[in-house]
Structure formats: C-alpha cells, structure tokens
Amino acid sequence: MFLAYIDPGSGSILIQVILASCIGGIAVFWSRIKALFTGRKPSAKTPADDSPKPE
Amino acid sequence: MTRVAGSFRDPSGYVFQHGERIFRALDAAAADLLRSLNVQGHLARWAREGLVVGTRFVEEPALLAELNAAHPGFADFVEHDRIAPITYPCEWSVSMLADAGRLTLKLQRELLDLGLSLKDATAYNIQFVRGKPVFIDLTSIEKPARLDLWFALGQFNRMFLYPLLLVKRAGWDLRSYFLPSLDGRSTLQVGQAFSWRQRWSPGLLFDIGLPFALERRVKAGKTSAPRPSAPAPGGAPAGHPAAQQMTLRRLDRKIDALARSIAPETVWGDYTRICSYDDEAETSKKALVKEYLQDARAASVLDIGCNTGDYSRIAAACGASVLATDFDIGAVEQMYQRIRQEPADITPMVVDIANPTPGIGYLNAERPSFLERARPDCVLALAVIHHLLVGANLPMAAIRDLLAALTRRHLILEFVPTDDVMFRRLIEFRVNLFDHVTLDHCLDVFGKSFRLLRRESIRNSPRTLLLFEKT
Numbered sequence: 383m384f385l386a387y388i389d390p391g392s393g394s395i396l397i398q399v400i401l402a403s404c405i406g407g408i409a410v411f412w413s414r415i416k417a418l419f420t421g422r423k424p425s426a427k428t429p430a431d432d433s434p435k436p437e
Numbered sequence: 438m439t440r441v442a443g444s445f446r447d448p449s450g451y452v453f454q455h456g457e458r459i460f461r462a463l464d465a466a467a468a469d470l471l472r473s474l475n476v477q478g479h480l481a482r483w484a485r486e487g488l489v490v491g492t493r494f495v496e497e498p499a500l501l502a503e504l505n506a507a508h509p510g511f512a513d514f515v516e517h518d519r520i521a522p523i524t525y526p527c528e529w530s531v532s533m534l535a536d537a538g539r540l541t542l543k544l545q546r547e548l549l550d551l552g553l554s555l556k557d558a559t560a561y562n563i564q565f566v567r568g569k570p571v572f573i574d575l576t577s578i579e580k581p582a583r584l585d586l587w588f589a590l591g592q593f594n595r596m597f598l599y600p601l602l603l604v605k606r607a608g609w610d611l612r613s614y615f616l617p618s619l620d621g622r623s624t625l626q627v628g629q630a631f632s633w634r635q636r637w638s639p640g641l642l643f644d645i646g647l648p649f650a651l652e653r654r655v656k657a658g659k660t661s662a663p664r665p666s667a668p669a670p671g672g673a674p675a676g677h678p679a680a681q682q683m684t685l686r687r688l689d690r691k692i693d694a695l696a697r698s699i700a701p702e703t704v705w706g707d708y709t710r711i712c713s714y715d716d717e718a719e720t721s722k723k724a725l726v727k728e729y730l731q732d733a734r735a736a737s738v739l740d741i742g743c744n745t746g747d748y749s750r751i752a753a754a755c756g757a758s759v760l761a762t763d764f765d766i767g768a769v770e771q772m773y774q775r776i777r778q779e780p781a782d783i784t785p786m787v788v789d790i791a792n793p794t795p796g797i798g799y800l801n802a803e804r805p806s807f808l809e810r811a812r813p814d815c816v817l818a819l820a821v822i823h824h825l826l827v828g829a830n831l832p833m834a835a836i837r838d839l840l841a842a843l844t845r846r847h848l849i850l851e852f853v854p855t856d857d858v859m860f861r862r863l864i865e866f867r868v869n870l871f872d873h874v875t876l877d878h879c880l881d882v883f884g885k886s887f888r889l890l891r892r893e894s895i896r897n898s899p900r901t902l903l904l905f906e907k908t
Binding site: 396400401 | 585586588592595623643647648649650651652655660662664676677679680681684
C-alpha cells in the first residue's frame, strides 16, 4: 500500500466514490444525448466544459 | 540547528530553525515537485497572492553545504519566510477557522488544475500573517493516484467543517473541540452529536448523515472503502477531477455560509460602547498608552484582554508586531473581522490568560504552550487587573509573576481601583475581599520584579496607567 499517513476516513472516501460515479454517469449520459443532436461520437470521458480552465 | 517540534509526521521532509531563519529539508520526490512548481512560477505567484508562505530554494553553495552536512540524506532545502507568533486552531475565532479552511480549498482547487493534490488537510498547516491565513506546509503537495477522489477530504471535514457545524448547531467552542485531539473529531463521534433526523436533514446529509452511515457499515464489515494507492509509474493520475471540483466548491460555499451565520455571542462585545470611559478619559488613555509604547520601543507587543483591538491598533501603528488576546470569543471574532477590513500587523487569538493553551501532542512539545510561543518585548495589560483579581481569583503577587513570565522587558499596566464602576460591578457580592487592593499595594507587589518608569492618572477616571521595566 502506498503511504497515506493520515486517516482518510472511510465514510468520506465512499461518499466521494458515490458522487464521482453519479457525476461520471450523468456526464456520459449527457454526452450521448448531445451526440444524438450533433451527430458526433460521444467521448468516453466527461464533457470538455468540465475540464480545468487555464488561468 | 533546531528541528521544529511539530514537524515529524510527514517523512518527505521537515522544518528546522537555523539562527533566526526557517528552512525545510526535502526528499527527492518532494524536491522534484517543488522545483517544477518553482520553475513554472507557481510558488512565486502563490506567495504573491498570499496563498502560501514565501519560499525560496537554497542556492548559495556555502549555506547549502552547511545544511547538507547537518541534515544528511535530503535532496534539497528551501527557506521559508519566518512567521511569528504561531497560533493554533484551538485559539482561533470561527471566521479565522473558516478562512483557513477556505484557503485550503482554494489551494486544493489550484493544485487539481495542475494535476496535483494536498495529501493532508490539517488546520495546523495554516498560519495567520497580518490577520490573513497562509498555507505553510509545502511538502503536503503531491502527485496523487486519483483526481476524482481527495483522500484528505475526511481530515478536512474533521479539521474545518465538523467544528463549525458543532459550534453552530450544538453549542461547542473551538478550544474544547481541538485541544484534546490534534486531528479533530471522528465522523462517528460527531455524528452522535446529532439525532438521526438531523443527520438525514439536507444540511447534514452529505457531510455527516451519509459518511456516518457508510462508516458504520465499514466498521461492521459490510462494505470497504478504496485505499490510497501509488500513481502508476510515469502515468497520469486516474479519474476525472469534475466530481472533486464540485465537492470543493460546495464545501467552500457551505463553510462561508456557516461562518456568516454563527452570530458572535459576546460578553464584552459591546464593551467599547458601554464601558466606563467618557470621551475625554478615552482620549487621555489612548494618548498615554501611545506615549508609553513609544518609550518602550517594543518590536513585539502582547495585548492581554484586547477586547476589539483598539489599543492593539495603537501598538501596531507604533511599529510593533502585535499578538492580541482575549478570553472572549466574540471580541476576538469582531477584532479579526475588523483586521480583515483594515489590515494591520495584529494576530488575534482566543486565550484565557489565567488558563493559557498548554503544550499538546507528542511529548507535550509538538504544539508548544502559549507561554513558550508568546515572548513579547512589551505586555499591554489594560483594564484586565480587576478581571484577574476577581474573575480568576489571582492574588496580586500571582498576577505580577504571570506578567513577569510573559514579558521580556516592558509592562504597561492599567491599575483599576476598587471604587471604579467596572470593578464594583465585578465584586457586587464580595466587596470585603478586595479592600486591600490599592495603587500603593499594587506598586509594592510589582516592585519585587519590576522597576516603575512612569505613572500617570487617566483624566476623568479613577484609574492610573503604569509603565514598568522588568528587573
């Protein structure tokens, strides 16, 4: 196991896993809907507007 | 070279003091990461924006050789701007804790944009400089295994969100929350402070209700959480940061709203409006305090019982770095909010001077006591002597010893006689106990440790202002 020298708190990790999968699911679903209208192939990842903005 | 007592948990480096300067030793991985942040200009930009403490790589060959000899086995060394005095979360006001938490979130969001992360989120990584929070623990920055999860989120909640929730909804205070436990309180403990109906209410569901229920399942062996793992060698971190970004933004809004909604409940908050001074007395006292401070020429001043910080501001205007303390949480809160609006070299702290913060953590030395951290050139003790005599039941000699232990040189003491209206208010039911408390008695007792330099009565008031030098 990689070093984690703090207690991550299992509840906090699990809630993040749940949120991440919900948001990932919604993002994939949304990109499919968008693909229906634009006719483009849906990307496997979450949409680009969620990606980090350069500042 | 003395290693800073609290710097030992993270194996990737540690902080030490060399002369008056502060250095950090870095192992190879930490050095690589910080070097690249330095080359890209992020370190300098964050320091400029007040996000992280000013940090420079040690390049001077002679110094580098000296540090390498004294601290073998490290790849690199950085020097940090010196921060004094050091304060701890058990001494902060609610807004100070909230601002420290929001700074942590801001840094984590910036790091996430760079594909990096904080590996811990303890409130001890934040210090206050001129009343503004700043992040000090640069070896907390790491290249994470995953960007969708933040493994330090649980610690962030324990250090920032839970104490604010408990202050707001269960009447806790930060001292009782932080003092017995360096890592805050667990989800299971905090969850028990609320009924199941509260835990499942919309305000607590994501931060306490669900984590509490999930943690109980993990404890019962019904489910297990993913563990932090090493990033694939050379590869990019797994997962998309969108979910984490959303959580960080939500927490930022929540902590901001919590801090705003916790009304400062204060005993002396209205003191500057209801206190016994008329305008002339106040003007006279302010002018005298300023003169005494100029006589003392102190580089650092400790203001005891600072209330909302009027006299701390005078000391700061005289060029001193001021540590402003009061036992009243509401007063410190108001003072901090004022410093936020009108910056000054003042560090506010909630401290009961009759029961100051003890040394806590490993060997009782990891986080040193208040008396070890506060070493001022001058102590400002205005309108506190009657509180120490009556409220804390300290004899005059004990007050003298306390103030002599605190100051390195000067003491500005306001003597409050028993016929003063504020003194009378405190001793309503115990008048006879304090008949011996006169100015002569005070001068006699303090004369054992101090030399009297100046003595003036405050106009339109029964009080006397005294300037002492420690002998």
